[in-house]
Every structure is written in C-alpha cells, then in structure tokens.
Amino acid sequence: MTAPIHGGSYRWRSAIFWLALLGGASLIPLLIALPAAPPARGYWLEVGAGLGLLGLGLMVVQAVTSGRTTCVAPQFGADNLLHFHRHLGLLATALVLAHPITLLLAEPSFLRYLDPRSDWLRALSLWALLGALLLLTISSLWRQRLGLSYEVWRLLHGGLAAFLLVGGLGHALMVGHYLHQFWQQALIVAWIGLGLVLIVASRLVRPWLNRRRPWEVVALERERGDCWTLRLKPLGHAGLKFRPGQFAWFTLDESPMSMQQHPFSLSGSAERSEIRFTASVVGDFTASLGEVEPGTRAWVEGPMGSFKADPDPEVGLFMVAGGIGITPMLSMLRTWRDRGERRRILLIYANPTLADVTFHDELEQLKAGLDLEVIHVLEEPPEGWTGATGQVDAELLRACLERFAEPAQYLCCGPEPLMDLVESTWRRRGVDWRRVYTERFEVV
C-alpha cells in the first residue's frame, strides 16, 4: 500500500488529527467501562482502576504506531513514528506501573492479588505481566547494550507485546469490576483483538502474504566507496510502487517469514519495475552482499518512510548527502530524469576521498537531463582538486542557502554529526522546520 500524496511538508492539522485519534483510541476501555460503571469506591481506588483501563487502551495504540502498520507508517516517516512509539511507550509503562501502585496505596488488602498463597495462578500471571512489561521496556531502551540482535529483539518485542495485551485483557475481564456485562466484555475483546491482529499481521500475516510476491536478484554491481548495488526484478507480479526517497525491508535467499530483514533505501527510479538498493559494507549482512549470486530469491516489504520530495516541480530541492546517504536522493534524481521533470536541485555531497564518491559518474550524467548542481566536499582531496574540501560546514551551507531561492524543500541524509550540523544550521538561518526532511534509522 502506498501513502497518499499529501503536500511537501509536515502539517499541524494532520498532527492534531492523529493525536486526537490516538488519544481517543486509548480511552476506549474507559469509555466501555463508563456506561455500566458500578458505584464509585474511594477516589484513589478509582484512579488506580482508571489507570489500568487507560494502560490497556495505550497498549493497543502502541500496536498501531509500531512503525510497520502500512496505513500509518508512511504518513509520518518511520523514524518519527518510532520516536512517538518509543516516547509514548515509556509513559504508558509508567502509567501501567502506576495502576497497581495506586491501588495498593489506596487499599493495601489488594496485595492478595500478588500473593501466590491467596491464588497462585492469579499471582503468577500478574507477576509475569509486570515482568514482561519491564523486560519489554528495558530490552527496547538498551537493546544494543544487552547484546540483542535486531531480529531477536523484534521477536521478543512482538511476543511480549502480544502477551501483555492478552494478559491485560484477561486481568481486566477476571477482575470484572467494570467490565461485567456481556456487551462490555465483547467490546473489550474486540478492541484488544485489533491490537493483537496488528502485531500478528506485521510479523506473520504480511510476510506470509508476501510469499506470493517474490523477487529475483538480477545483477550485483560493485560501486565506488565500498558499496554494492543489488538489482531485483519482480517474479510474476507488478513490483513495488514507491515514491523516491522511501525505503523497504529486504530479505535475501530465505523464506519470506525470516526475521532476517534489513532496511535499505530504494535507490533506483520509481518509474521502473526493477528495483535496486545500494549498501555500503558496514555489518555482517552488507559484508556478505558481494557473495550474492544472480538468481537468488528475495523478498521485499514496503515501501516505508516519508523522506519524500514535494510533488510540486516548482519547489526547488536543497539536498545534503553524506556517503551512502546519497541513495534516497539518487532515487529521486533517477526518477525525475525518467519522467523528464526539470526542477532546481542543489546537492552537497560529502565523502572522505574522490574514490569514495559513490555514483560520481552517474551524477555527472544526470546533470544533462536535470537542472542539477552538485557540490562535492572531500575530506582528503586529490592533488589539483579545486572543489570544496574538509567537512560540510555552516559557512558552505550559508553560502548555498543565500543563492538558493524559495520555494524550496530541504533534505538531508548521512552520518549523525553531518545531519545534526546541517539541521541546526538550516534552523539558525530561518528555514521552516516543516520543510526539512531527514531520515534517521537508529531508533532501537
């Protein structure tokens, strides 16, 4: 599913709409409880119970904002949505923990719920739920420090989330103080079921459906800057509809159900059925790319991300790329060349040496079909180099901004320090942050 085109900048209206929608969604268990609520007990007892119901609602919202829900994820950009998910997750954890704490402070006799001598199954379940909540939060905050691979973490995260949803639902139904009527129980089961469906869909159903959409590696190309480009063609299906700048999850040579998925920017033209991605050799997976044989089966899940250019060709594009961060921008340039779309583009492209400039020659060729200016910045320039040297700095950005006329959109992709510098410089120079697009993957 591709996202509808919706202008070229972030919109307050859309943000408020989604916030209200998600806020309303988290209140659903409370709303189900309210019409048939029994007479109120003490104030803090009711606060404690209310926090539990709110926590349950927030867990479903967390499933919606997990970053893989295709109708939600492409609207915002995966990193923005994951940032939302992460921050809301932390606060939701605090609220869920506040549920037993408030209840115990208000009514110490509730301690029996956690006492195995009173009811061992109930106590064990509640302790397991508390443990699962803490494990889910801790494993997400410190995945790398705990030495968890992304695949193991993702499996754990989905499993724990599903357990918390089912366990939370069971707890609410068995306590039954608020949810005692049949219609209430049916509604809450349906609501929690929706969260479960989303979790199961993203990890099992979507990959399973994806098995009917295989791809084949048709070529492997060595690029400058220690990079590999993989070209894939669809086998028996129409391929992938994406907007240049988006990324997808790739699985190579295994079943589509494999947890070994890797996110890469689509670097080819959106006008062609063949897709490509280019990766620099940084980890185990990318190091093994050079050994991939043509004919290898592949699976693609996506497209994702909102790193997209304004559809209006009158809007100029000020791009800054560092190293392999060029790939989403290259996809845009290739697409516009194929469409014969001429737009003002200024690209600052930073690399350590001339030999590292991936797609150097192609960028030169692209200038012929596009209104494109490329400013290469080299840390270690070759002898006789007359272009920019060193790092991209505020001075260079300022000089380029001065001669780049509005309306414009600002895109940056590259290493963290470059993105920090570019964004803060643009901000200081008065660029509207809603016109700035960046993509950062390191969220978990």
Added chain:
Amino acid sequence: MKHYRLHKHIQRAVELLVLVLILLVLLFAGRA
C-alpha cells in the same frame, strides 16, 4: 538518539496527550 526539532515536537505532543489522558482518568475517578 539525538532530539532534533521535529522529535522535540513529537515528544511534547506525546507528553501533552498523556497529560490530557491522566486528567480524564482523574475526572473518571471523580464522577461520584
């Protein structure tokens, strides 16, 4: 994780949302 402008806005939005939700829980508890 760096908090640049947009992420700061997202963080504030989440905090505002949770604050409103807590207020509604307090209202819910005070309905009697």
